Every structure is written in C-alpha cells, then in structure tokens.
Amino acid sequence: MAHQKRDEMKDYLFQAILSLQSIDDCYNFFDDLCTIKEVSEMAKRMCGAKMLAENRVYTEITEKTGLSTATISRINRCLKYGSDGYSEVLRRLDEAGVEPPLPAKTETEESNG
Numbered sequence: 143m144a145h146q147k148r149d150e151m152k153d154y155l156f157q158a159i160l161s162l163q164s165i166d167d168c169y170n171f172f173d174d175l176c177t178i179k180e181v182s183e184m185a186k187r188m189c190g191a192k193m194l195a196e197n198r199v200y201t202e203i204t205e206k207t208g209l210s211t212a213t214i215s216r217i218n219r220c221l222k223y224g225s226d227g228y229s230e231v232l233r234r235l236d237e238a239g240v241e242p243p244l245p246a247k248t249e250t251e252e253s254n255g
Contacts (some may be wrong), residue, residue, distance in 0.1 A: 183216045190218050191228040192235075206244055 162168050172181050186207045193203045200214050209217075221228050235241075 168203065187217055188228075188231075189244055190214055191221060192232055192242045193244065194221055195229075195232055229246050 161239050162171055176184075186209050190209045190213070192201050193206065194214070194217060200211050203209060203214050204211060215253070217228065
C-alpha cells in the first residue's frame with residue numbers, strides 16, 4: 143500500500159537522505175530542505191512514537207513533546223496499522239542504543255506498565 147505513493151522525485155529525495163553520512167550532514171541538509179518548525183515537528187513525532195511504543199499515555203506525550211492529541215493519534219495509527227516505518231526505525235535505534243532526549247519512566251509507571 144505504501145508503495146503506491148512512490149514516484150521518481152520522492153525516490154531521489156530518499157536517495158539524497160540515504161547519502162548523508164553524519165549528524166552534521168543531516169543538520170546541514172535539513173536546514174536547507176525544511177523550515178526549523180518542520181524539522182522540529184518531525185523530531186517531536188519521532189519522540190512521540192518512541193513514547194507510544196513504551197505505552198506512555200497521550201497526556202504525558204503532549205506534556206513532554208508539545209504534540210497535539212490529534213498528531214499523537216495519527217502516530218499511534220501508523221504504529222498499529224501503518225507501513226511499519228516508525229517501528230522499524232525505532233527497532234534500529236534501540237539496537238544501536240540511541241535513546242531520545244526524554245525523561246525515563248517513573249517507578250510508578252514501570253510498576254503499572
């Protein structure tokens with residue numbers, strides 16, 4: 143289903159992203175490609191996806207990231223019924239030991255989860 147959205151221009155964009163070799167390359171490229179707000183929103187969505195994968199509640203995700211509940215709901219739908227893009231990236235980040243800049247779960251949250 144996701145492949146129906148493919149086209150040569152998007153493929154070119156994604157090849158460009160795959161060519162980036164460092165965090166600095168990413169900052170430079172995305173600084174030119176997107177507005178600061180667009181990059182910030184994408185970063186918040188990744189953090190929100192991580193928090194949803196950890197079974198955090200919407201109110202906490204909104205509080206910690208500033209995402210709207212509508213955006214969180216969309217991310218949640220993608221995690222559950224999407225193309226597995228978020229899930230695959232989150233798995234790879236976990237394997238690499240990369241954690242988002244989010245506070246750890248409290249002891250109460252861990253005992254409830």
